Amino acid sequence: MNLDLAVLLDLVGVFFFAVSGSLLAARKGFDMIGSLLLGSMVGLGGGVVRDVILAAGPPAAFSNPLYLLPPLLAAALVYFLPRSVERGSRLLLTFDASGLALFCLTGTRKALEAGMNPVAAVLLGVTTAVGGGVLRDITANEVPRLFDPHDLYAIPAMVGAVLTAGLWSLGWLNLVTGPVVVVAVFMLRMLALRFGWHSPLAARSWILSRRRRAFRRD
Amino acid sequence: MNLDLAVLLDLVGVFFFAVSGSLLAARKGFDMIGSLLLGSMVGLGGGVVRDVILAAGPPAAFSNPLYLLPPLLAAALVYFLPRSVERGSRLLLTFDASGLALFCLTGTRKALEAGMNPVAAVLLGVTTAVGGGVLRDITANEVPRLFDPHDLYAIPAMVGAVLTAGLWSLGWLNLVTGPVVVVAVFMLRMLALRFGWHSPLAARSWILSRRRRAFRRD
Amino acid sequence: MNLDLAVLLDLVGVFFFAVSGSLLAARKGFDMIGSLLLGSMVGLGGGVVRDVILAAGPPAAFSNPLYLLPPLLAAALVYFLPRSVERGSRLLLTFDASGLALFCLTGTRKALEAGMNPVAAVLLGVTTAVGGGVLRDITANEVPRLFDPHDLYAIPAMVGAVLTAGLWSLGWLNLVTGPVVVVAVFMLRMLALRFGWHSPLAARSWILSRRRRAFRRD
Numbered sequence: 288m289n290l291d292l293a294v295l296l297d298l299v300g301v302f303f304f305a306v307s308g309s310l311l312a313a314r315k316g317f318d319m320i321g322s323l324l325l326g327s328m329v330g331l332g333g334g335v336v337r338d339v340i341l342a343a344g345p346p347a348a349f350s351n352p353l354y355l356l357p358p359l360l361a362a363a364l365v366y367f368l369p370r371s372v373e374r375g376s377r378l379l380l381t382f383d384a385s386g387l388a389l390f391c392l393t394g395t396r397k398a399l400e401a402g403m404n405p406v407a408a409v410l411l412g413v414t415t416a417v418g419g420g421v422l423r424d425i426t427a428n429e430v431p432r433l434f435d436p437h438d439l440y441a442i443p444a445m446v447g448a449v450l451t452a453g454l455w456s457l458g459w460l461n462l463v464t465g466p467v468v469v470v471a472v473f474m475l476r477m478l479a480l481r482f483g484w485h486s487p488l489a490a491r492s493w494i495l496s497r498r499r500r501a502f503r504r505d
Numbered sequence: 506m507n508l509d510l511a512v513l514l515d516l517v518g519v520f521f522f523a524v525s526g527s528l529l530a531a532r533k534g535f536d537m538i539g540s541l542l543l544g545s546m547v548g549l550g551g552g553v554v555r556d557v558i559l560a561a562g563p564p565a566a567f568s569n570p571l572y573l574l575p576p577l578l579a580a581a582l583v584y585f586l587p588r589s590v591e592r593g594s595r596l597l598l599t600f601d602a603s604g605l606a607l608f609c610l611t612g613t614r615k616a617l618e619a620g621m622n623p624v625a626a627v628l629l630g631v632t633t634a635v636g637g638g639v640l641r642d643i644t645a646n647e648v649p650r651l652f653d654p655h656d657l658y659a660i661p662a663m664v665g666a667v668l669t670a671g672l673w674s675l676g677w678l679n680l681v682t683g684p685v686v687v688v689a690v691f692m693l694r695m696l697a698l699r700f701g702w703h704s705p706l707a708a709r710s711w712i713l714s715r716r717r718r719a720f721r722r723d
Numbered sequence: 724m725n726l727d728l729a730v731l732l733d734l735v736g737v738f739f740f741a742v743s744g745s746l747l748a749a750r751k752g753f754d755m756i757g758s759l760l761l762g763s764m765v766g767l768g769g770g771v772v773r774d775v776i777l778a779a780g781p782p783a784a785f786s787n788p789l790y791l792l793p794p795l796l797a798a799a800l801v802y803f804l805p806r807s808v809e810r811g812s813r814l815l816l817t818f819d820a821s822g823l824a825l826f827c828l829t830g831t832r833k834a835l836e837a838g839m840n841p842v843a844a845v846l847l848g849v850t851t852a853v854g855g856g857v858l859r860d861i862t863a864n865e866v867p868r869l870f871d872p873h874d875l876y877a878i879p880a881m882v883g884a885v886l887t888a889g890l891w892s893l894g895w896l897n898l899v900t901g902p903v904v905v906v907a908v909f910m911l912r913m914l915a916l917r918f919g920w921h922s923p924l925a926a927r928s929w930i931l932s933r934r935r936r937a938f939r940r941d
Contacts, residue, residue, distance in 0.1 A: 309707060312652070312707045313706070313707035313708035315648075315652070316654055316706065316707075317652045317654055317706075317707050318654040318703060318704045318705060318706050318707060319704050319705050319706065319707055320657075320659045320660060320704050321651065321652040321653075321654065321659075321707060322707035322708075324651065324652070324659060325652065335558070339557055339558065339560075339775055340771070340775065340781055340782060340785055341781060342560070342775075342778070342780050342781050344560050345558055345559060345560050345621065345625070346558060349558055349621065349625045349628060349629060350621070350622075350625060352622065352624040352625065355624065355628070362707070365707060365708055366705075366707060366708055368708075369708040403781065403785065403786070404786075404788065406788040406791065407781070407785045407786060407788065410785060410791070411785060421862070425643060425861060425862065426639070426643065426648075426649060426652075427648070428646065428647070428648050428864065429864070430751075430862075430863070430864050431862060433757065433760065434748070434751070434753045434757040434760070434761065434862075435757075436752055436753055436754040436757065439756075441756045441757075441760060442756060485754060486754045486755050486756050487754060487755050487802075488749070488752065488753070488754050488755065489745060489748045489749035489752075489753050489754060489755055489757060489758035489798070489801060489802060490749035490758075490801055490802055490805040527925060530870070530925045531924070531925035531926035533866075533870070534872055534924065534925075535870045535872055535924070535925050536872040536921060536922045536923060536924050536925060537922050537923050537924065537925055538875075538877045538878060538922050539869065539870040539871075539872065539877075539925060540925030540926075542869065542870070542877060543870065553776070557775055557776065557778075560778070562778050563776055563777060563778050563839065563843070564776060567776055567839065567843045567846060567847060568839070568840075568843060570840065570842040570843065573842065573846070580925070583925060583926055584923075584925060584926055586926075587926040643861060644857070644861065644866075644867060644870075645866065646864065646865070646866050
């Protein structure tokens with residue numbers, strides 16, 4: 288993968304997350320500017336955190352004006368296609384899953400290229416992939432979906448980041464294996480949503496399993 | 506504008522935002538220390554985010570001890586003038602608007618001086634201006650005012666940042682035009698509050714316009 | 724104190740805060756991955772913010788894989804000892820106080836070693852110590868404990884940071900005085916919890932003291 292393709296993939300990921308932010312803004316009754324700002328925060332937030340932690344100069348989202356196009360496009364799309372907003376949260380989750388799949392590839396790869404060790408690169412890749420969504424949910428005053436015990440959100444991102452770091456270390460990350468990782472993460476995330484896969488609770492306890500049922504009723 | 510004046514304007518902006526933070530702390534029933542900490546977070550938060558993104562060494566708020574004076578002064582003011590707290594949210598909004606007006610000038614200018622391109626500088630100026638207020642509202646567990654669909658909050662900051670970047674590029678940013686920008690942003694913000702100006706919703710939809718009325722009743 | 728001891732103390736502080744995060748995750752009904760992620764955020768968050776502000780390359784939490792062990796250990800501990808979760812919030816507060824005591828020492832010292840002035844070092848030490856807890860409470864959608872008017876949370880951290888900066892400036896920070904500072908901060912925090920010490924409110928006002936009683940009933 289050459290550099291231009293890496294930037295392009297990053298921009299596509301920004302677009303997917305920005306759509307999820309603008310859709311949430313529309314469902315919360317925010318205005319156009321709020322839609323643009325929440326979309327920008329979700330789309331660019333994870334990458335800005337990644338670049339600040341890599342400590343390699345101003346983040347790409349600020350130094351490259353191209354990064355402003357995806358949030359603008361996302362806000363316009365949500366404004367002119369209001370039917371999509373009424374179609375409930377499934378669309379939001381699909382766009383969110385696409386962004387997640389792309390960002391755990393591009394985030395991990397960028398950290399490896401910057402010279403981080405593989406463990407740190409996996410950690411940064413996961414942070415990039417889940418960061419924007421956590422910012423989105425905190426801003427919308429909700430417990431982040433990342434922590435929903437009925438859902439696998441972080442595990443697909445971890446799998447994708449580990450695969451990316453493994454392939455990169457072996458010199459096997461290329462135009463065939465990269466897309467395979469992205470599709471695998473996306474499929475894993477959508478299957479988890481479809482079949483309600485989830486991981487064990489944080490503590491084995493009778494009281495807590497009761498708490499879990501309470502959470503489900505919400 | 507020489508450097509000392511730039512720092513002085515920045516300190517005045519910190520003071521205005523810190524007062525808005527301490528006023529909110531008082532109305533939420535926080536204690537003196539909470540008032541000082543929330544004031545510091547609101548006053549210094551936007552600038553710290555700006556300086557971290559500019560990646561030019563430790564943020565001014567940490568390297569220059571003078572930046573601690575405005576939050577201390579703001580917390581003392583709110584403590585010794587409790588009547589102002591009872592006067593409702595109008596005072597908070599006025600201080601908030603003053604900080605917004607000053608920070609979109611100083612934030613944009615600092616980004617331009619650090620060599621950012623004008624688009625990035627506008628983005629950073631807006632981030633500086635709205636960042637502290639978003640931190641304040643998230644910490645106080647509310648949906649940030651930035652996203653209130655009955656209010657123009659980001660647009661005055663965007664106008665101010667674009668004007669600042671335009672004047673700076675033309676070499677026209679000086680002691681006459683700078684204050685004009687600040688006063689224009691402040692007036693625009695106060696007029697928007699007074700007359701309830703707002704921008705179109707994020708999506709054109711019958712369901713969502715109903716949602717908007719629901720928001721108003723809160 | 725040589726460097727290895729400093730890293731070890733930092734890791735112990737990360738562990739204490741990570742346990743407080745995993746305990747909260749368990750009580751909120753999050754799953755194992757959520758427990759690991761919230762523990763990591765609380766344990767590593769304050770230090771990452773500190774290192775980003777110090778602007779001295781990638782944060783230790785990312786460049787040194789050892790920092791991932793304490794959150795893993797904390798999540799496993801909470802999973803295999805579920806009784807501790809049922810024992811209510813006292814255990815969480817004890818681990819939180821231990822982390823607070825260690826981090827105001829290690830945070831202040833690291834800032835001083837990086838060449839910050841003593842005032843900035845105290846500010847950064849307090850930010851390191853309270854940062855993780857604020858992230859924890861915001862993510863769990865609560866007003867941060869830092870702002871609870873019935874509790875002293877920031878003052879012990881401030882005392883510890885000032886003591887550390889004072890001892891370091893005099894050249895007296897060593898293996899005897901360091902632990903004394905940590906124990907003093909921990910005791911001050913636990914005594915404040917035990918006896919309900921608190922500081923004056925943010926504003927002197929009849930209305931606000933009524934608000935305070937309302938807060939207490941929550």
